Amino acid sequence: MTSLAYAHSMERSGEADGDLVLRARDGDRDAFAEIVRSYQRRIYAVAMRMTRRHEVADDITQDTFVRAYRNLGRFEIGRPLRPWLTRIAVNLAINYLNGVAKREQPLYTEDAPRGPGRWGEAPASRQEPLDANPERALESEELALDLERAVSLLPLEQRTVFLLKVVEEMRYEEIAKLLGISEGTVMSRLSRARGRLKVMLAAHVGPIPKAGGSW
Amino acid sequence: MTDCAELLALVERLSDFEATAAEKLVAETHLEKCPSCRSHVEFLASLTEESRSMPFPEPPESYWEHLPRKVLDRIDSESRRPSGILSILLAPSMLRWGALGATLLVVTMVGVSVLREDSRTMAPPAMGSLPARVPVAEEQKSPEAEATPATPGSQAQAIAEPSAAPPMARDEAAPAAAQLESLPDAEEREGASAKSPAPAPAAPAEMVATLESNEGVVPSIEKENVYVLESDSRARPTAVPAALSRAVLEDCEALRRAVASLGARRAQTAQTAQTDRPDGSDARFRLAVCSLTSHEREATDELRKRAIEDSESFLAGESEGVRAEEIREKLRRIKPD
Numbered sequence: 001m002t003s004l005a006y007a008h009s010m011e012r013s014g015e016a017d018g019d020l021v022l023r024a025r026d027g028d029r030d031a032f033a034e035i036v037r038s039y040q041r042r043i044y045a046v047a048m049r050m051t052r053r054h055e056v057a058d059d060i061t062q063d064t065f066v067r068a069y070r071n072l073g074r075f076e077i078g079r080p081l082r083p084w085l086t087r088i089a090v091n092l093a094i095n096y097l098n099g100v101a102k103r104e105q106p107l108y109t110e111d112a113p114r115g116p117g118r119w120g121e122a123p124a125s126r127q128e129p130l131d132a133n134p135e136r137a138l139e140s141e142e143l144a145l146d147l148e149r150a151v152s153l154l155p156l157e158q159r160t161v162f163l164l165k166v167v168e169e170m171r172y173e174e175i176a177k178l179l180g181i182s183e184g185t186v187m188s189r190l191s192r193a194r195g196r197l198k199v200m201l202a203a204h205v206g207p208i209p210k211a212g213g214s215w
Numbered sequence: 216m217t218d219c220a221e222l223l224a225l226v227e228r229l230s231d232f233e234a235t236a237a238e239k240l241v242a243e244t245h246l247e248k249c250p251s252c253r254s255h256v257e258f259l260a261s262l263t264e265e266s267r268s269m270p271f272p273e274p275p276e277s278y279w280e281h282l283p284r285k286v287l288d289r290i291d292s293e294s295r296r297p298s299g300i301l302s303i304l305l306a307p308s309m310l311r312w313g314a315l316g317a318t319l320l321v322v323t324m325v326g327v328s329v330l331r332e333d334s335r336t337m338a339p340p341a342m343g344s345l346p347a348r349v350p351v352a353e354e355q356k357s358p359e360a361e362a363t364p365a366t367p368g369s370q371a372q373a374i375a376e377p378s379a380a381p382p383m384a385r386d387e388a389a390p391a392a393a394q395l396e397s398l399p400d401a402e403e404r405e406g407a408s409a410k411s412p413a414p415a416p417a418a419p420a421e422m423v424a425t426l427e428s429n430e431g432v433v434p435s436i437e438k439e440n441v442y443v444l445e446s447d448s449r450a451r452p453t454a455v456p457a458a459l460s461r462a463v464l465e466d467c468e469a470l471r472r473a474v475a476s477l478g479a480r481r482a483q484t485a486q487t488a489q490t491d492r493p494d495g496s497d498a499r500f501r502l503a504v505c506s507l508t509s510h511e512r513e514a515t516d517e518l519r520k521r522a523i524e525d526s527e528s529f530l531a532g533e534s535e536g537v538r539a540e541e542i543r544e545k546l547r548r549i550k551p552d
Contacts, residue, residue, distance in 0.1 A: 029287055032286075032287065032290075033283040033284075033286075033287060036282060036283040036286050036287075037279075037283050040279060040282050040283070041279065044274070045271070048271050049269070049271065052271075054272070054274065061282065062282070062285060062286055062289060065286040066286060066289050066290055066293065067513065067514075067515075069286075069290050070513075071515070087516065088514070088515075091514040091515070091516070091519070092514055094549075095511075095514050095548065095549070098547070098548040098549065098551060099548050147262075147265050147266065147269060148269050148271065151266065151269065157551060162266075163266075165231065166262070166263050166266045166267070167266055167267055167269070171233065172231070172233055177516070178516070179551075180519065180520075180523060180549070180550045187224060187227070187228070190227070190231075191223065191224065191227055194227070194259065194262065197262060198258060198262075201262075
């Protein structure tokens with residue numbers, strides 16, 4: 001399992017990042033390789049969670065660092081690299097999802113492998129999208145227990161906002177700017193995503209509260 | 216309870232650490248007396264924690280060991296590639312157009328030489344039978360060229376190749392696509408030189424790599440979103456894909472300046488904004504395509520913002536038609552809403 005805790009442990013302060021960036025700008029290849037080593041797991045995780053395909057996540061991870069290298073001159077020294085790299089990766093993933101993936105098959109209809117799965121394992125058979133039949137999904141204990149699959153079944157726009165907020169810990173404002181939508185839209189998508197996950201994970205979290213009746 | 220429904224957004228903002236001090240006070244006050252909302256907050260906290268440790272298939276350790284090297288190799292290989300206009304010219308798509316252009320050029324030259332051979336055999340022109348009007352290419356010859364006496368052969372060549380000089384002479388770096396665009400069909404050239412002594416007017420260089428004016432667009436082709444550039448109204452037009460003919464050749468910033476000055480120039484001549492339509496929609500369209508293409512090449516925040524602005528600016532003036540659909544589709548990819 002790829003551990004975000006491990007990825008965090010490899011990351012540095014803005015000051016240390018700045019030193020590496022300055023050296024890389026001067027042509028120090030080892031410095032840039034060190035940057036890649038430090039953030040590759042984090043960036044791959046972002047791409048993988050959004051696209052759910054290793055080959056795509058691999059491309060996005062490499063593209064992210066190549067673009068970062070080309071734009072090192074624009075990086076503001078003193079700030080941490082992670083948000084900057086994450087933004088590049090998220091942009092690439094969104095471009096991919098809005099383009100190729102949408103034309104092929106909506107990713108959120110895919111039946112993801114259970115749990116961490118095995119390296120190179122192909123996705124299991126497809127199943128009906130949850131939003132087409134929420135009742136049936138609710139009855140599926142297997143689905144309800146699987147957070148990863150539940151997230152993968154979210155509509156693209158909700159999944160993107162959810163991952164950026166909850167996993168990448170970005171602020172509403174940052175997400176709105178990144179996706180070109182209003183903060184209000186970010187909040188409503190996030191709320192809908194959480195509401196949907198709550199329904200899907202009902203068996204896991206217990207009965208859905210009735211109070212309020214709206215969620 | 217209406218309170219819960221109304222306060223849901225506030226409670227979630229609190230969970231996300233995005234609530235203001237006032238919102239925090241209101242939400243916490245509500246949570247104290249509402250077990251249902253407290254349960255929801257607990258669910259959100261648990262969901263966040265679980266999501267952050269959400270697993271996925273892990274690549275082998277060797278993947279992480281090799282990734283930095285792969286990235287550096289890609290950077291190296293890109294830095295070895297030619298940059299700027301040269302990289303555009305050498306891009307696979309451009310090479311395909313270049314090969315096609317070269318083929319057409321060879322066919323044209325063979326056609327012209329056959330025609331010249333026929334002309335000499337059947338009806339050799341008289342020494343004094345100059346064309347009624349000198350072609351633009353001839354008018355713009357250098358003083359040295361004017362001083363050289365014209366020969367029958369050179370006259371025939373001037374007539375047969377009326378538009379050969381201006382586009383390439385003005386921009387030696389004009390890419391293969393532009394060359395292709397400026398090439399009249401060999402058969403039509405033959406017809407022009409054989410049937411009429413009056414040469415066709417040469418295509419202005421500005422027309423190369425720009426959209427043609429309304430009269431130059433063949434409606435049936437326009438429907439297929441292919442734009443036409445012709446150097447002779449009698450010639451069969453040569454079509455190239457719109458994106459190829461513009462986005463790769465133009466400087467978005469230059470286009471942006473041209474669009475910005477449209478208002479001031481609108482009252483002037485028909486030459487405003489490079490053979491633009493009077494409302495400036497052509498220039499805005501080219502700018503939108505240019506910006507979108509730039510963003511496709513490099514998905515930065517700034518390029519995305521510009522692509523959205525330029526696309527919306529074009530769509531504000533032209534919301535229907537093939538071009539609007541093209542821009543709208545590209546815009547949707549980067550701005551789903």
